[in-house]
Amino acid sequence: MSIKNLLKVAFTAILSNKFRSFLSMLGIIIGVAAVIIMMAIGQGSKQSVRDDLSKMGTNLLTIRPGADMRGGVRRDPSEMQTLKMADYESIVSEATLVTHVSPEVTSSGQVIYGAKNTTTSVYGESPEYLDIKLWTVENGSCFTEEDVKKSAKVCVVGKTIVQELFGDKNFDAVGKTIRFKSIPFRIVGILKAKGYNNWGMDQDNVMIAPYTTVMKRLSAQTYFNSIVMSALSEELSDDATEEVTNILRRNHKIKEEDESDFTIRSQQEWMETMSSTMDTITIILVVAAAFSLLVAGIGIMNIMLVSVTERTKEIGLRMSVGARGIDIMSQFLIESIMISLTGALLGIALGYGGSWMAKHFFMLPSSVPLWSVGLSFSVCAFIGIFFGYVPARKAARMDPIEALRYE
Amino acid sequence: MNKENGQKVVIELQNVKRDFRVGSETVRALRGVSFKIHEGEFVTIMGTSGSGKSTLLNQLGCLDTPTSGEYILDGTPVRSMRRSERAILRNRKIGFIFQNYNLLANTTAVENVELPLMYNKTYNAKQRRQAAIRALQAVGLGDRLEHKSNQMSGGQMQRVAIARALVNNPAVVLADEATGNLDTRTSFEILCLFQELHRQGRTIIFVTHNPDIALYSSRNIMLRDGVICEDKENTSILDAREALAALPKEDE
Ligand SMILES: Nc1ncnc2c1ncn2[C@@H]1O[C@H](COP(=O)(O)OP(=O)(O)OP(=O)(O)O)[C@@H](O)[C@H]1O
Ligand SMILES: [Mg+2]
Numbered sequence: 278m279s280i281k282n283l284l285k286v287a288f289t290a291i292l293s294n295k296f297r298s299f300l301s302m303l304g305i306i307i308g309v310a311a312v313i314i315m316m317a318i319g320q321g322s323k324q325s326v327r328d329d330l331s332k333m334g335t336n337l338l339t340i341r342p343g344a345d346m347r348g349g350v351r352r353d354p355s356e357m358q359t360l361k362m363a364d365y366e367s368i369v370s371e372a373t374l375v376t377h378v379s380p381e382v383t384s385s386g387q388v389i390y391g392a393k394n395t396t397t398s399v400y401g402e403s404p405e406y407l408d409i410k411l412w413t414v415e416n417g418s419c420f421t422e423e424d425v426k427k428s429a430k431v432c433v434v435g436k437t438i439v440q441e442l443f444g445d446k447n448f449d450a451v452g453k454t455i456r457f458k459s460i461p462f463r464i465v466g467i468l469k470a471k472g473y474n475n476w477g478m479d480q481d482n483v484m485i486a487p488y489t490t491v492m493k494r495l496s497a498q499t500y501f502n503s504i505v506m507s508a509l510s511e512e513l514s515d516d517a518t519e520e521v522t523n524i525l526r527r528n529h530k531i532k533e534e535d536e537s538d539f540t541i542r543s544q545q546e547w548m549e550t551m552s553s554t555m556d557t558i559t560i561i562l563v564v565a566a567a568f569s570l571l572v573a574g575i576g577i578m579n580i581m582l583v584s585v586t587e588r589t590k591e592i593g594l595r596m597s598v599g600a601r602g603i604d605i606m607s608q609f610l611i612e613s614i615m616i617s618l619t620g621a622l623l624g625i626a627l628g629y630g631g632s633w634m635a636k637h638f639f640m641l642p643s644s645v646p647l648w649s650v651g652l653s654f655s656v657c658a659f660i661g662i663f664f665g666y667v668p669a670r671k672a673a674r675m676d677p678i679e680a681l682r683y684e
Numbered sequence: 685m686n687k688e689n690g691q692k693v694v695i696e697l698q699n700v701k702r703d704f705r706v707g708s709e710t711v712r713a714l715r716g717v718s719f720k721i722h723e724g725e726f727v728t729i730m731g732t733s734g735s736g737k738s739t740l741l742n743q744l745g746c747l748d749t750p751t752s753g754e755y756i757l758d759g760t761p762v763r764s765m766r767r768s769e770r771a772i773l774r775n776r777k778i779g780f781i782f783q784n785y786n787l788l789a790n791t792t793a794v795e796n797v798e799l800p801l802m803y804n805k806t807y808n809a810k811q812r813r814q815a816a817i818r819a820l821q822a823v824g825l826g827d828r829l830e831h832k833s834n835q836m837s838g839g840q841m842q843r844v845a846i847a848r849a850l851v852n853n854p855a856v857v858l859a860d861e862a863t864g865n866l867d868t869r870t871s872f873e874i875l876c877l878f879q880e881l882h883r884q885g886r887t888i889i890f891v892t893h894n895p896d897i898a899l900y901s902s903r904n905i906m907l908r909d910g911v912i913c914e915d916k917e918n919t920s921i922l923d924a925r926e927a928l929a930a931l932p933k934e935d936e
Binding site for chain 2: 278279282293590591593594595596597598599600601602603604677678681
């Protein structure tokens with residue numbers, strides 16, 4: 278029988294039992310919609326995390342004390358104090374593939390103005406920090422190298438602090454003096470708002486001061502928590518990492534065969550780590566959704582078995598007028614493929630709808646990747662064939678005489 | 685006994701046996717049947733219930749294979765054929781008519797008649813429809829093409845079934861108690877149709893319980909316990925049209 282006629286026969290069979298056909302499609306519809314929504318949210322989140330990270334500068338390199346932690350080895354606390362002033366100075370004077378460098382010391386606590394206070398983190402940095410992290414100052418200006426030399430009690434603050442301490446985020450707080458751990462800091466600049474990042478962290482709740490000030494007056498430490506810097510370009514990140522690694526290993530007198538007592542990570546690597554974490558989560562969710570497709574396939578098989586039994590007499594008749602096993606087989610296979618593909622189409626539509634709702638009502642970053650549509654469609658075609666096969670074969674193997682006699 | 689006057693042999697059975705295994709027992713439905721049927725014969729097959737008529741007809745219709753013996757249909761030996769080859773043979777050479785019509789439900793007359801041609805790739809949609817319409821006209825249903833099977837009387841349904849059996853222009857038309865479900869008058873109408881087909885030169889094999897019907901055929905084969913007990917040519921064939929005319933008119 279020609280494809281056109283097979284399609285027509287299958288279509289008629291499905292239509293003659295609309296409600297039942299719809300019920301057997303329902304599993305596929307829900308399964309496909311679930312897979313698509315999961316993938317859409319997974320992809321969307323991954324994309325927005327990447328966007329976030331690249332907003333912090335794609336050529337960002339971070340040096341942390343201690344050996345590479347990715348192996349999961351516990352840190353020895355003495356390793357934590359390996360980044361010293363000398364390292365910073367060597368990088369500034371020797372590294373050629375690095376544009377901006379800033380040592381970093383952090384401290385957190387309460388910041389007070391008059392009767393108001395709020396909890397925040399103080400970042401002790403060099404003035405180059407703003408260029409590295411792509412921050413811009415909206416009011417006033419950043420502190421200077423001069424301030425660093427003098428360990429001046431000045432700072433740059435984010436909008437959240439202005440809001441909390443002065444009651445209005447647009448208040449021009451430049452020149453006001455706030456207190457952190459009883460040390461007065463004069464505000465010299467206000468940062469342009471960045472908003473929340475994808476982990477729900479308020480990026481505007483920051484206070485940036487000269488690192489010398491933080492080290493001497495706040496935390497009394499001689500080492501840095503980390504050093505951040507910008508590679509000349511994103512492409513040169515790896516080369517810059519190597520260059521700086523060599524400088525620091527020499528400074529720390531690390532033998533050829535020993536592991537470094539610091540770790541340099543590029544933003545690129547962070548992005549990849551984040552992406553692969555997101556991918557893992559997405560895969561787990563999609564696999565869960567895919568199981569519902571498996572169940573849906575079993576549902577289709579069940580309905581097809583019922584349908585074959587119900588139409589035993591018709592099968593006998595078709596055989597008696599010359600239908601071969603393969604003709605009967607194709608007839609039922611096409612019917613089950615049609616059910617699963619129609620289900621897939623409806624599921625895809627529902628998936629798009631769900632993804633749209635996730636975005637507009639639940640504010641989730643969600644965008645349906647086109648390949649997930651193609652994938653769902655092919656998986657459903659496969660389900661139609663796989664779960665339609667047993668019923669179709671049952672039909673094709675019937676004995677025409679017995680089938681004709683079936684009541 | 686058979687006429688060997690140069691007519692082509694359409695069907696030849698050579699000592700055909702068919703056993704059924706039912707549990708530990710073997711039912712020997714056909715115990716060695718041999719005969720030849722020539723082109724243009726109208727053969728009735730009679731016998732008591734359980735004598736093997738349907739089993740024999742299923743052999744002739746390539747719906748079943750003999751346990752032993754050979755069956756040659758229109759020059760082709762059938763026994764060693766594969767399932768799909770027999771399906772094609774049924775499609776091209778055989779028209780089967782059943783006692784209970786076996787039409788597809790919710791399907792129009794013309795679509796029912798088209799069914800065998802659906803499985804024949806040499807017909808396109810247009811040729812198929814034309815052939816179906818011609819076959820329906822031949823059985824007097826030219827004005828009922830689009831009627832659905834459940835909107836027709838028994839006699840009409842059987843005519844559709846006959847049209848379906850004729851649509852592929854088969855070498856032989858097989859009927860298993862084709863008039864068994866019909867009243868006397870309708871039976872005679874159907875019989876007229878078969879005689880008309882006979883006159884046109886069709887080969888017909890007609891299984892029946894009704895001894896009267898044998899009078900309208902050209903040859904009668906009697907079965908008893910799976911063997912032929914009588915095979916007689918009918919030299920004085922009655923005309924069903926006369927019998928129909930003689931029937932008392934039924935009141936509306
Ligand atoms: N599929 C089968 N399995 C077992 N036995 C069968 C089968 N088909 C037929 N038989 C047996 O073969 C014998 C002949 O059956 P068949 O149907 O050919 O009789 P019949 O002459 O057509 O009878 P009727 O006039 O009642 O239709 C019977 O004894 C029947 O029980
Ligand atoms: Mg019978």
